[in-house]
Amino acid sequence: MNQKDEIILALETSCDETAAAIVKGGNQLLSNVVATQMEIHQKFGGVVPEIASRHHIEQITLVIDQALEEANLTINEVDAIAVTEGPGLVGALLVGVNAAKTLAYAHGIPLIGVHHIAGHIYANRLEKEFQFPLLSLVVSGGHTELIYMKEHGDYEVIGETRDDAAGEAYDKVAKALNLPYPGGPVIDQIAHEGNDIYDFPRSWLEPGSYDFSFSGLKTAVINKLHQLKQKGEEFRIEDIAASFQASVVDVLVEKTYRATEELGVNQLIVAGGVSANKGLRVELEKRFNEMDVELMIPPLYLCTDNAAMIGAAASIQYHNQNYKDLSLNANPGLILG
Amino acid sequence: MNVLGIDTSNQPMSVAVYKDDTLAAELTVNVKRNHSIQLMPSVEQVMKLADLEPKSLDEIVVSEGPGSFTGIRIGMTTAKTLAWTLNIPIKTVSSLKLLASNLIYQDGLVCPYFDARRGNVYTSLYRCNKGEIIEIEKDCNLTMIEWLEYLKSLDEIIYFTSPNGENFEPLIKDELGTKAIVVNQPFNLPRAGLLFALSQYEAETPIHTVKPNYIRITQAEANWNKQHGEGNQNESC
Ligand SMILES: [Zn+2]
Numbered sequence: 001m002n003q004k005d006e007i008i009l010a011l012e013t014s015c016d017e018t019a020a021a022i023v024k025g026g027n028q029l030l031s032n033v034v035a036t037q038m039e040i041h042q043k044f045g046g047v048v049p050e051i052a053s054r055h056h057i058e059q060i061t062l063v064i065d066q067a068l069e070e071a072n073l074t075i076n077e078v079d080a081i082a083v084t085e086g087p088g089l090v091g092a093l094l095v096g097v098n099a100a101k102t103l104a105y106a107h108g109i110p111l112i113g114v115h116h117i118a119g120h121i122y123a124n125r126l127e128k129e130f131q132f133p134l135l136s137l138v139v140s141g142g143h144t145e146l147i148y149m150k151e152h153g154d155y156e157v158i159g160e161t162r163d164d165a166a167g168e169a170y171d172k173v174a175k176a177l178n179l180p181y182p183g184g185p186v187i188d189q190i191a192h193e194g195n196d197i198y199d200f201p202r203s204w205l206e207p208g209s210y211d212f213s214f215s216g217l218k219t220a221v222i223n224k225l226h227q228l229k230q231k232g233e234e235f236r237i238e239d240i241a242a243s244f245q246a247s248v249v250d251v252l253v254e255k256t257y258r259a260t261e262e263l264g265v266n267q268l269i270v271a272g273g274v275s276a277n278k279g280l281r282v283e284l285e286k287r288f289n290e291m292d293v294e295l296m297i298p299p300l301y302l303c304t305d306n307a308a309m310i311g312a313a314a315s316i317q318y319h320n321q322n323y324k325d326l327s328l329n330a331n332p333g334l335i336l337g
Numbered sequence: 338m339n340v341l342g343i344d345t346s347n348q349p350m351s352v353a354v355y356k357d358d359t360l361a362a363e364l365t366v367n368v369k370r371n372h373s374i375q376l377m378p379s380v381e382q383v384m385k386l387a388d389l390e391p392k393s394l395d396e397i398v399v400s401e402g403p404g405s406f407t408g409i410r411i412g413m414t415t416a417k418t419l420a421w422t423l424n425i426p427i428k429t430v431s432s433l434k435l436l437a438s439n440l441i442y443q444d445g446l447v448c449p450y451f452d453a454r455r456g457n458v459y460t461s462l463y464r465c466n467k468g469e470i471i472e473i474e475k476d477c478n479l480t481m482i483e484w485l486e487y488l489k490s491l492d493e494i495i496y497f498t499s500p501n502g503e504n505f506e507p508l509i510k511d512e513l514g515t516k517a518i519v520v521n522q523p524f525n526l527p528r529a530g531l532l533f534a535l536s537q538y539e540a541e542t543p544i545h546t547v548k549p550n551y552i553r554i555t556q557a558e559a560n561w562n563k564q565h566g567e568g569n570q571n572e573s574c
Contacts, residue, residue, distance in 0.1 A: 017541050050406060054548075057410055061421040065560040091407055094373050094415050101377040102418040106391045287564055326377040 006079040006318050008068065009103070010311030011060075013096030014088025014116050015142075016040075016047045017075075018059035020067035021307035022078070026315025030125050031070035032308040035059040038182070045181045053091035060099050065147045067307070068249030075107060085113035085324075086334030093330035101326050110323040112314040115336045116145060116305075118155065120271035122300040123309035131266040131294070137256045138152070139280070141167035141182070144212045144252075146259055147336070155318045155337045158259060159210025166248055167274050169214035172226065173244050177224050177237050187241045188277045194238030196246035198224055203251060209254055236258070243287030245279045254282045262294045270297045314323050339389055340396045342532035343417070345372040345412035346404030346432035347500050351529035352379050352533055354387040355386035356557050361387035363530040367500070367523075369460065372411045382416070394423055398536040400527065402550040403459035404451055404516055405567055409549040421544045428536040429547060436498055436527045437463045440520065441470050446495045448488065457503065459552060460533050462488070462495075470535070478552045481505050485512040494518060498525045515530055 012019040016037040037055045039048045046226045065162030068075060075083055085098035086093060097113075104111035106205040122135045136147040146159035164172070167184055174183025179190075200220050203213045211306075221244050228235045259269055268288060274280065290293040302309060317323075340355040350372055353363035362383040366375065386390065399416035402409040420427035436449040440538055443465055451498035458481045462474040489512055496567070497509055498520040509517045554562075 041562065044557050048555065050555040051557060052404070052539070053410060054551070054555070057414055057417070058546070058548050060414065061417055064418075065421070065545070094407065094411060098373060098377070098411050099416040099418040102415050103422055105377055105381060106419055106422050108391075268369045326381055327373060329374045 006315065007073065007077060008080050008082050008311045008314050008318060009064070009075070009078045010082040010114070010307040011064070011096040011100050012042030012084045012116075012119065012248070012305060012307040012310045013056045013060070013092050014084045014086070015092060015305060016052050017305040018056045018063050018309035019305065020063040021311050022067055022071040023126070023200050023308055023315065024075060025128070026312055027188070029308050030073070031067045032306055033063045033066045033070065034306050041099055042181055045175065047089070049089045049091050052089060053095060056092055056095035060095055064099070075103065076274055078085060078107070078109060080110040081317050082112040082114050082308050082310050082315065084116050084119065085147050086331035088116055088332060090330050090332040093332065096322060097328060097330045103327055105326055110318065111326070111328060112317045112322065113324045114310045114313045114317070115136035115334055117145065117147070119309035120312040121149070121269055122313035123145065123184065123271060123298045124269045124296045124308070125312050126302060126308060127298055128296060133263065133265045134267040134269060135256070135260050135263060135265045136269040136271055137252065138272045139173065139252065139270070139274035140165045141165060144214070146210050146256065148259075148263055148265070159212065159255065161214065162239070163210040163213050164218060166212070166252065167250065169181055169218045172218050173221050176225055177240060179237075184274060184277060187245060188279055190238045191241040191245040191279055194236055194240070194242030196243045197239050198243035200224070200243050200247040202247055210259055212251065214248065215272065217244065230309065231333060233266050243317070249280050249283045252280060253287050256284075257287055260291070265293060267294045267296055271303070275303045276300050338395045338397060339393050341384070341394055342398045342529035343380070343412045343416050344403055344432060344435055344527045344532065345376055345378070346400045347526065349500050350375060350379065351375070351527055352383050352542040353529035353532065354383045354389060354392045355533045356387045359389070360450045364526065365526055365528055367526055372408055375518045376411055376415055377519045390567070391419070391423065394419075394425055396425055397427045398532040399427065399429055400435055400532070402432055402467065403478065403552040404432050405530050406549070406551060409551070412477060413547070416507045417544060417547055421476065427539040427544055427547055429464035429542055429550075430532055430535045430539060431461070431476050431550070432458065432527060433461045434463065434470065434535060435531060436500070437461075437465070438470050438531045439498065439524050439528065440496055441465050442468055443496060443513060446473070446491070446493055448495050448497050450481075450497065450499045450505070451552075452499070452501045452504060453478055456482065458484060458502075460484055474554060480533050481508060485509065487553045489513055489516075492516070496520055544561070
């Protein structure tokens, strides 16, 4: 590329992390600042949208300031502002969107609206260049999707959850087991001390479908707990966790594997907060070990919500001059593609 | 001095620019439209009308609330980010005071209020005197019935003004009778052009810590406090 590598300042406020990052040329991470509110929401057992929004506005200029400082840049050296436009919590998104619009206006530079999931996928580009066609498995508190990409910026959702997202199922099962929020990390941890002895159902849906469904599994776990308690049987929550996780991982890995076979992709990208799950990582690594498909799982700090991924995704839009004007709004139900 | 003023605390949106200490352009919109969509283009528009570049601004003044949580956050995020990135001071003004100051030359008591739903209001009380506005009661959140009880005890003529207070007008008339004068539109719309005049008396706020004045804690926190036997931290009058 002859052009100089563009510098993008990216913001992400779609849920409970206030984040800013500087990305150069779409794949060089100059700074990545995340102010997490996780502990604040813990006592409520989940993210409270109004509280999240209130914290975003208190953090927003601080994280931007720090992102520029860590990158050793002034805003005058920034070529474009990128922001998560959706999906997410509307009040939370609004803080990032309005801050981004203000920066774009104040400095007369382009504004780029990014889909949160496109960001999760592009987090991987900060580690390694994409090789199309590729498949992406996006698993987080709000998403469980299989996305096929023929080229940059081209997204085809081939499967998605019909009810709960995988991360949501983790949270609900954790609650039933009296484990703290968020449920993913804690279930993953104790699952390693238990065994899959309950053989919970695997929801395959119709033959050939790449969609997911986790609410039946969640109900099966809760019913089993009731049953065990009612009969006064002794049980280990480690075994419940291990059995639950085995069912989730089985379905995720099997459907993903089938899709990579059928579509003949070069890479499998795993993205979203749940890709930090050790159980899932181990199974994917086993399954894809001897395949021609290259398995890409970003490091933990790029799996959870961050602005670096938004900057990476925005780079493609920057080069296509896919800009937004100052009437950009938060779009909690934004569709990918 | 060149100053930008912003109010998005309720359905009306108002932005204004002072150029060389003189009101140069003001835009007040009172239609149901998302502030997030219209605020930034409106700022751009008034700045253009005043023939000013963002970098020539010397100060930002913004309504801090109370009002719609989302509304005040949109105005505050914009004002705060702009002040930060231009490295200029930011000042905040109560959105109730801004509304009351429409009557700054009407000597007497002025009660601005916003509908806070379920019979509640955000309100306060000011005395206007020859172009001066003096706070009598600070911004608070309570039921209109309680508030009117108190106002009745003052036994004085009071001007009531609200951009969204129609539901309370019969109650005001019932309780205060001829002592209540309800201000008609368009004098019940907040006007950002007045922010600069009011901000003269306000101190600068540190940019990173400036935030909306919601007055109310969130429902989730209120419920949590109730469950855990802690008192409600909402400010009442
Ligand atoms: Zn996410």
